[in-house]
Amino acid sequence: MRVLITGAAGFIGSTLAHRLLDRGDEVLGYDNLNNYYDVRLKQARLDRLTPRDGFRFVQASLEDRDALDAAFADFAPQRVVNLAAQAGVRYSLENPRAYIDANIVGFLNILECCRHRGVEHLVYASSSSVYGANRKLPFAVEDSVDHPVSLYAASKKSNELMAHTYSHLFQLPTTGLRFFTVYGPWGRPDMALFLFTRKILAGEPIDVFNFGKHTRDFTYIDDIVEGVIRTLDRVPAADATFDPLKPSPASSLAPYRLYNIGNHTPVQLSRYIELIEEAIGKTAEKRLLPLQPGDVPDTEADVDALMRDTGYSPSTPVDVGVKRFVAWYRDFYQV
Template sequence: MKCLVTGSAGFIGYHVARALLARGDSVVGLDNVNDYYETSLKEDRLQELSRFANEQGADYTFLRGDIADRAFLDACFANHTFDRVIHLAAQAGVRHSIEQPECYVSSNLVGFANLLEACRHGQTPHLTYASTSSVYGGNTHMPFSENHSADHPLQFYAATKRANELMAHSYSHLFRLPTTGLRFFTVYGPWGRPDMALFKFTRLMLEGKPIPVFNHGHHSRDFTYIDDIVTGVIRASDQIAEADPQWNSDTPNPATSNAPYRLFNIGNGDPAQLSDYIDALEGALGIRAERELLPMQKGDIPDTHADTALLQEAVNYRPGTSVKDGVGKFVQWYRAYYRV
């Protein structure tokens, strides 16, 4: 198949594009390579993708541009016909959305609207896009289920992602555009994001500095290793969303619709305490962390736990990487990449 992967210079986008190339798909990657975090890491991911594609003899094209630029995106769809679109480009980060919400409007709202229009007019067979576990916001009923309410976001990032889900439904309903939204739960692993806890903790511990542990370490997170995420993303993309014949407008199920629309949690399904996560990192590094215990940050959710039953049933999604193994693999990559 020919696949468009937006955000291909990003953490998840890089891994998804590489996996598609490895199985023989043709891939067009798209990214604006912004400076939200160090662009050198993004450029290195792009170089690694090009090298891998050349080794595989794979059909790979990279386009540098912004999805908020309607003319750029329209030109992309005018020059290519896609069997699948996997949309992973977005302005990420919970705290950053409190400080600079305008970035999220441009990328997550305007950019997503542009993509929906491009998919509509390009008659894309299936759009799969990234949402987030943060949409559950004020909901404290665990585990989080797609059947639960997601209407009380606690920060603007989550609000834009929830808006994406609603925008996608409108296009699925109006234009019969098949869409699948994936709510990611704390993804980690090699080539990860420097603004995420694992990356920050590793850097600080190797520098002999204390690590900031918010909520005094009492957070629990559904930490999900990147390889498990990639498998779920590609399987969900392969299976085109269809209307749910059992959907009832009197008792509407938020996870499905009478339009070709679906929502799935994509997580590990086995949350760990933040303190246990740090313990695993200490073991992998062979360094004892100096923990600076701090109160909860503004906008944080205390706990996350993914109910992945719907994704398991739909595409046989079975995450299998433990936190200990996943953190160990990240540390191995980090030492090699930064030569430490």
């Protein structure tokens, strides 16, 4: 297939591109290489992709309608995976307009290109952040997500609503994926694993929010990408069991689906730090702090729907994933 991946220089996007190229797909990567985090890491991911047969790259933003339309016109993708976004819960408190530009305006441009270019299937990144103030665990796609606690979460919920509208009005098949705390080699420097590893190796103290008591459904990158590919290959149709009198948020009479992608095994932050310490062979100096604004205390993914529909089954224990990340980090940064 010809697959356009936005955010192709990102953590998930670059890993997905390699997997699709491995199986013989053609991939057009699209990324603006912004400076939200170290551009050198994004470029290093990209440098591993550019020599590969079947890979092309366009540097531009989702907000650039002309550039995006030109990429669609030139490549004529059959399927699209939208992973480009302004990420980060905490940064949304500092720079909210970046989230509207990339995650709302940019996503509208993606929908319009998919609509007018006859794309067979749009898979897009949502987030576990949409569950917001919910405290019922595990989080299920059938649950209400009407109480976001960050603008980032609100923008991702907006994407789900926008996608449903296009699925309903234009019969554009769309699948939204609510990712749960992705980690692993080539990961993001703003995520806890990266931050903690860097600081512990440097002998610097680490900030441990919520006093280390909150839990996260840490999901290894290979398991995430496996879920993305399984959903990409399964074009949704109208749900014949959908009941308009008791509507489920996860499906529709339109060709629309939502899934959680997680490990379904939450780990307390304090235990996560212990695993990092074990992998590094060094104890961290910890600064225990309260929960930050915009954060949620706990996450856990109910992945029954994804397992039922695609056979997805996460297979990487967190201790194995953390060791792999630390080994990659030491090698990449030569520390």
